[in-house]
Structure formats: structure tokens, C-alpha cells
Amino acid sequence: MSILDWLVLGGTLLFIVGYGTWRTRRAGQSLDGYLLGGRQASWWGIGLSIMATQASAITFLSTPGQAYDDGMRFIQFYFGLPVAMVLIAVFAVPIYHRLQVFTAYEYLEGRFDRRTRTFTALLFLVQRGLSNGLSLYAPALVLSAILGWNIQLTVWLIGGLMIAYTVAGGTRAVAVTQQGQVAVIFTGMVVAGYLLVHYLPAEVGFQDALLVAGHQGRLNLVDFHFDPNDRYNFWSGMTGGLFLALSYFGTDQSQVQRYLAGRDVRESRLGLLMNGLLKVPMQFGILLIGVLLFVFYQFNPPPLSFNRPVLERVAGSPEHAPALRQLEQQHATLFEARRQAAGQLVQALHQPNNAEAIAAAQTRLQATTAATAGLRQETQALLKRAVPTAEAKDTDYVFLTFVLRYLPQGLVGLLIAVVLSAAMGSAAAGLNALASTTVVDLYQPARPGQPERHYVGASRWAAVGWGLLGIGFATFAARLENLIQAVNILGSLFYGSILGIFMVAFFLPRVGGRAVLWSAVAAQVLVLVLFWRTDIGYLWFNIIGCGLVMLGSWVLSRGER
Known part of the structure; x- marks a missing residue:
């Protein structure tokens, strides 16, 4: 990168982090202030925070590569999301606000018992702790490719910065900083889309690019063919995708914490609905960039492999060159x-x-x-x-390769700032949620009666611990396939069981803690076995896990009467 790129990158990130830290310099004296920002968030701030939490660096590195390789059909994964936002706004938000809980899992102890609350919190901690590792790996991938740094050392560098930022800021700092991050993200992606079309041959316009892509099957937006082994079709998106979104936004503390910070039920609901309206168009735009990249490389020579560091390493090998x-x-x-x-x-x-x-x-x-x-x-x-x-595939490098090879000075720094801004927003929210759940659901019940300052300190230490575990998992992320799929697969393995527990809590009032706990344990084990031994599309595991918990709870509760 040029000096101008470094100035743009450094200046953008320093301004966002500095402004967020300055705005929230008095937050964090109480547990409510540190974990929920004093419950003063507005609806538009909640909506932006929800979007920034979900839109990690993986979204902007991996999703264009997904579209480049497989077309637009990944958009069907999000078809159930707007419906999920409405259902959560109607059923979950009023309960959480009425009880004034810090985490979603607090509600489960009052509804069931301590064991069910602890088990559900542990499922979340495992899933989110691993996902945060992937979120750390994505920006490390960027810097290692640009600077030629060792990937593991880069993971430790980025992870250390994110831990420091999260520990110092708390929820309010995360939310305020995410507003600037979202602005950078949208600006950068619009610029990238414009330049992709601008760099096409003079006789090829935007409409021509779409026609070329369509004639090669890249505008495959909707597929109504039902196939349980197919990851992305209309039916998997409207069912498995719906259940995944219900679990992620309704029971995952990294998202629940965003709207628990709202002033009241109305603000939280509007924030969720804002996300429901904007998320699908946003994801469509990111996938469209991947399709335009595919067309761009019809007229401009692509590398034999987009994984440039590995390609250069093999080119210097006497045996394989x-x-x-x-x-x-x-x-x-x-x-x-x-x-x-x-x-x-x-x-x-x-x-x-x-x-x-x-x-x-x-x-x-x-x-x-x-x-x-x-x-x-x-x-x-x-x-x-x-x-x-x-890496098994090189699609995670497709967008990054275009940025480095074709963008003018200054804009390279802006697009790298997009990736790192997304990484900071998602990872900070994830670590903040991990710390909240660890302290509120595990530590505080074991050591009640301590002053609030003690629990705030414990939350900071918990963020450090989970950050270090995330870094450890990130060092293995290079062995996985496409990163955006890896994150969603990981979520689908756990979210079904978690959602099933909450569905029983909301809609089966006669079921007790013992029945739901053992049903959830059995369902989680079965989902992991099915993932290991079958080729079922991963989105269906959200339905399978949820259905098994609800059915098992109902059956066991009838046997207890």
C-alpha cells in the first residue's frame, strides 16, 4: 500500500475508535452502564448496531467470493430474516424489557431453573467464542496478504487490539463506534461497485454486465427446487434460514444485548424492524459486487489462484514450479x-x-x-x-485481489478500512456479549452479593479471556472452507437447540425445567451426529434441533404428570 493508503486507513480507524472512546468516556461505572449502556439507545442506533454486529469482516471478504464462485443464490439464506424480525419484535422484546434482564438467559432461570439457564448459556458461549475466532481471522487475512506478515502473528496483533478496545469501552462504546463503522462500510462498498462497472470495457455497461452474468447462471436469485442436501434454495431460506435468524437475533446475546440497551420496547422493536428492512438489500449489494467481479474477470485476466501468497510460494518451488x-x-x-x-x-x-x-x-x-x-x-x-x-479454496481472496491490483491510491486504504471496521464492530460486540453472559449467568450466581464494581471488573477480565480463546481458534481458521459458510455452519449446529429451549419457554407453559434440559441435551448430541454422518444442508439443522427440543420436552412433560 502507498503512504496515502496508510494515512486513509489509519486516519479512518483512529477517528472512529477515538470518537467512540471520547463519547463514552464516563460509561462503565455500573454493571448496567458497562453491559447495556444505561439502556438509553435510540431505535436507529440499535438498528445500526445490529447490522454492524452481524456484518463482520467475513461478510466483505467472503461473500463476494461466494457470489463469484456460485452466483447470487446465497441471498436465499436471508429470506426468512425479515419474518424473524417481526416475530422477535412481537414476542421476545416485551418479555425481555418487562423483566429488565441483562442477558437472554436470565429469563430461563425464572421460567425453568438454574440448570437450564446455565446449559443454554454454555451453548452460546461455545458457539460465539468459536465464531469470534473466525471474525478475528478475516482481518488478519487482509493484513497478512498485504504486508506478507505471518498469519498467526497477525491474528495475535489484531486480536490484542480488539481485546483492548472492547475491555475499555463496554456496550455503549461498541454501539457509538459501530455507527461510524457502518458509514465507512456503506461508502466503501458503493465505491467498489462503481469502480467495478467503470473498469469494464467501454462497450460493456452495467446492464450488459448483468446480462452476461445472467447467461452464465450467476443471477440465480431464487431456486424453488426442494432438496434437503442443497444448502441454498427458497425452502431452506424460508425455513432453516428463518429458524437460524430467530435463534441468532432472539437468543444470541451478541444481538439481544443490542436491543436490550434500548430506551423502551418501541425503540427496540423499531431497531429490529430497521434491520429486517435493510439487511436483505445490503446482502444483495455485496453479492452483486461478487457477480460484477465475475464479469470483470471475463474481460480482465484473473490470476490462476487468488491466494497470491501461496501461489508465489509454489512458483518458487523447484519441484512444483x-x-x-x-x-x-x-x-x-x-x-x-x-x-x-x-x-x-x-x-x-x-x-x-x-x-x-x-x-x-x-x-x-x-x-x-x-x-x-x-x-x-x-x-x-x-x-x-x-x-x-x-486454504482449501481461494474465494476468500477474490475481492481482496481486486482491491489490491486495480483500485487507485487512497481507495485501497478505504476498502481495507471497511474490512477492519466490520471486524472491529462484530468482534467487539461478540466479546462484550461473551463477557456479559459469563459474568451474569455463570459468575454472579456463584458469587452473589459483590459490589457492582467487582462485577464490572470481572466482565473486563472475561472479555480478555474470551478474546484469547478466540485468537487460539483463529489460528486454525485457515484450514476451513469459505469463511462465510463456516460461520453459518457453526451457528446452525448450536442455534436450533437454543431456539428450541426459548420456544418451549414462550409457548409451552406447562413444560418444566427437567424435561426441556434433557430434551436439549439429546437434541444437541443428535444434531452433531447428523452433521458428522450425513450430507444434510446445514440450514436444516436449525429446524431439526428446535423441533427435537420442543417435541422431546412435550413428550417428557406428559410422562412426568
Whole structure:
């Protein structure tokens, strides 16, 4: 990066963090102030905080690569989210506010018993602790690729900064800082989308780019075909995605804490509904950037692998370099053929009543695209043989590669600031929620009667501990597939059981703690076994886990009567 990029990056991040810290310099004297910001958040602040908490750095690194590789069908994952926001606003928000709880799991002790509260809190802590590790790995991936730093050392550097920021700020600092982060995120993504279209050939406009993408199956927004093994279709999104959103926004403390901080029920509800209205369009825009990247690389030579550090390492290997050079020669030949086919398709699309020419150009383009995909698979296999610890896929590097190679000075720093702003917002909220749950649901019941300052200090130490555990897990994140999928898979393994416990609490008033606890334990074990032994699409685990807890609780409660 240039000096200008470093100034833009450093200045943006320092201003956001500095302003947030200054605005909240008197917060954190009481447990209510530190964990919930004194419950003074407005609806628009809640909405922005919810969006920033969910939109981690993984969203902006991995989602464009997902669309580049697989088209727009990932958008179906979010179809159930607006419905979930309405249901949570109607049923959960009034209960949480009426009871004035610090965490969602406090409610479970009054409804069931201490054991159920503790078990549910532990499920959340495991899931969110691991997810935070992935959130730390994503920005470390950025800096390691830019600066050539060791990925593990970079994880420790970024993780240490995030721990310090979270421990010092508390919930109010997280919320205030996230407002600036969201502004940077939206600005950066709009700039990236504009430049992608601007850098296309003069004869290829935005509409032409969409037509080219559509003729290659990249605008696959909705798929009504039912297949339980398919991760993304309309039915999995409206059912599994709905249940995942219900659990994430209704029972995950990292999100519940956002709207527990609201002034009243109305503010919290409006914040949730704001997220429901904006989240799908936001995700559509990010996926559209991935589709535009796919079209961009029809006319501009893409690298043989977007994982540049590994590619350079293999290129310097005497054993594997000859095979890599041969693949690069084939790749260059295929790119020329694909570029010509893409140009012919655009010309045919500009001519009226030219279906035959369009079909011929599309056939040639599909053939060269398929051949290129096969060559990429050969390259990935070669890289994996040469560097066994390398990532299984390179799609997480697609957007980053475009930023580094094509954006002018200054804008590179802005786009890196987007990624790091998203990482800070998500990780800070996650650590804050982990600390809240650890202290309020585990530590405080074990050591009651201490002064509030004692619990605030314990919350800070808990944030440090969970931050260190997240760093440890982040060092293994490079072994996973596409990061956005890894996060959602991890959530789906636990959220179904958690949601089932809350569904029983809300809608099955005659079920007691013993029945729901043992049903949840059995459901969690079965979900993990199904994930390990079957090919069921991961979104369905949210329904399976929730359904098993509710059915098991009902059956066991009838046996107890």
C-alpha cells in the first residue's frame, strides 16, 4: 500500500475508535452502564448496531467470493430474516424489557431453573467464542496478504487490539463506534461497485454486465427446487434460514444485548424492524459486487489462484514450479478464448432478434468457463500438494485481489478500512456479549452479593479471556472452507437447540425445567451426529434441533404428570 493508503486507513480507524472512546468516556461505572449502556439507545442506533454486529469482516471478504464462485443464490439464506424480525419484535422484546434482564438467559432461570439457564448459556458461549475466532481471522487475512506478515502473528496483533478496545469501552462504546463503522462500510462498498462497472470495457455497461452474468447462471436469485442436501434454495431460506435468524437475533446475546440497551420496547422493536428492512438489500449489494467481479474477470485476466501468497510460494518451488508454469500457459490461452466469447456475447446482445448468435456465443462462453473452472481445480490440487496447510479454496481472496491490483491510491486504504471496521464492530460486540453472559449467568450466581464494581471488573477480565480463546481458534481458521459458510455452519449446529429451549419457554407453559434440559441435551448430541454422518444442508439443522427440543420436552412433560 502507498503512504496515502496508510494515512486513509489509519486516519479512518483512529477517528472512529477515538470518537467512540471520547463519547463514552464516563460509561462503565455500573454493571448496567458497562453491559447495556444505561439502556438509553435510540431505535436507529440499535438498528445500526445490529447490522454492524452481524456484518463482520467475513461478510466483505467472503461473500463476494461466494457470489463469484456460485452466483447470487446465497441471498436465499436471508429470506426468512425479515419474518424473524417481526416475530422477535412481537414476542421476545416485551418479555425481555418487562423483566429488565441483562442477558437472554436470565429469563430461563425464572421460567425453568438454574440448570437450564446455565446449559443454554454454555451453548452460546461455545458457539460465539468459536465464531469470534473466525471474525478475528478475516482481518488478519487482509493484513497478512498485504504486508506478507505471518498469519498467526497477525491474528495475535489484531486480536490484542480488539481485546483492548472492547475491555475499555463496554456496550455503549461498541454501539457509538459501530455507527461510524457502518458509514465507512456503506461508502466503501458503493465505491467498489462503481469502480467495478467503470473498469469494464467501454462497450460493456452495467446492464450488459448483468446480462452476461445472467447467461452464465450467476443471477440465480431464487431456486424453488426442494432438496434437503442443497444448502441454498427458497425452502431452506424460508425455513432453516428463518429458524437460524430467530435463534441468532432472539437468543444470541451478541444481538439481544443490542436491543436490550434500548430506551423502551418501541425503540427496540423499531431497531429490529430497521434491520429486517435493510439487511436483505445490503446482502444483495455485496453479492452483486461478487457477480460484477465475475464479469470483470471475463474481460480482465484473473490470476490462476487468488491466494497470491501461496501461489508465489509454489512458483518458487523447484519441484512444483514447472507444473504451475504449464497451468499458467493453459490459463492464459483459455482467458483469451473466454474474453473473445464474452465480447461476442455482448455484441450479439446489442443486436435485436439475434437469438441464434446469442446462443452460439453463450455456448462458447460456457465451454471456456467450464474449462477454466477445471483448470482452477487442478491448480488448487497442485497448491494443496505443495502447501498442505493452504486454504482449501481461494474465494476468500477474490475481492481482496481486486482491491489490491486495480483500485487507485487512497481507495485501497478505504476498502481495507471497511474490512477492519466490520471486524472491529462484530468482534467487539461478540466479546462484550461473551463477557456479559459469563459474568451474569455463570459468575454472579456463584458469587452473589459483590459490589457492582467487582462485577464490572470481572466482565473486563472475561472479555480478555474470551478474546484469547478466540485468537487460539483463529489460528486454525485457515484450514476451513469459505469463511462465510463456516460461520453459518457453526451457528446452525448450536442455534436450533437454543431456539428450541426459548420456544418451549414462550409457548409451552406447562413444560418444566427437567424435561426441556434433557430434551436439549439429546437434541444437541443428535444434531452433531447428523452433521458428522450425513450430507444434510446445514440450514436444516436449525429446524431439526428446535423441533427435537420442543417435541422431546412435550413428550417428557406428559410422562412426568
